């Protein structure tokens with residue numbers, strides 16, 4: 001009989017302990033961000049058509065060099081060599097506190113998905129862009145406008161694409177898309 005009393009007392013103690021823990025409202029212990037707002041912020045805008053600007057100078061060696069640097073690098077912090085003329089390693093942005101801060105300039109890191117001349121450790125999610133000029137431009141299978149649209153917003157030509165959207169997202173500006181096109185369609189045989 002005594003034993004049974006002990007058991008009942010222990011059980012009562014257990015129940016009171018667990019309910020007091022469970023009774024605490026843990027949602028107040030940390031901040032709960034509004035997920036719908038976060039998702040809205042990250043949503044891609046609708047696919048957009050672009051016309052390659054007339055200012056695109058596809059034969060300019062400086063443009064080709066900038067395109068090459070952005071193609072093979074992720075950002076200005078990780079890039080080893082010096083960037084070519086007209087391309088920065090760091091950009092200045094105004095923080096929430098109003099102070100101007102240096103931020104590494106974002107590049108395309110296109111080698112993560114595409115093989116191309118001189119690529120180190122290229123990925124194969126996207127097609128190889130090796131010998132692109134001879135295989136696709138000279139044969140008229142592709143033209144610079146196609147390549148411009150593809151890099152600016154690949155969803156126009158292929159709604160199911162796995163490629164990054166570069167102009168609609170504001171990741172890059174028109175001039176930088178021109179630089180990528182100039183590099184992709186450039187003659188790289190002499191290298």
Ligand code: HEC
Nearest residue numbers: 108110113125126127147150151154158161162163164180
């Ligand atoms: C996440 C992977 C990924 C990244 C990063 C990526 N691409 Fe692509 N790319 C693809 C895929 C997949 C395709 C094929 C599907 C398509 O055409 O949309 C493609 C297609 C292309 C084509 C069209 C080739 C042709 O003639 O059909 C070009 C040009 C191109 N990419 C250039 C670039 C450039 C320049 C960058 C860097 C700014 C880049 N890509 C970054 C995945 C990627």
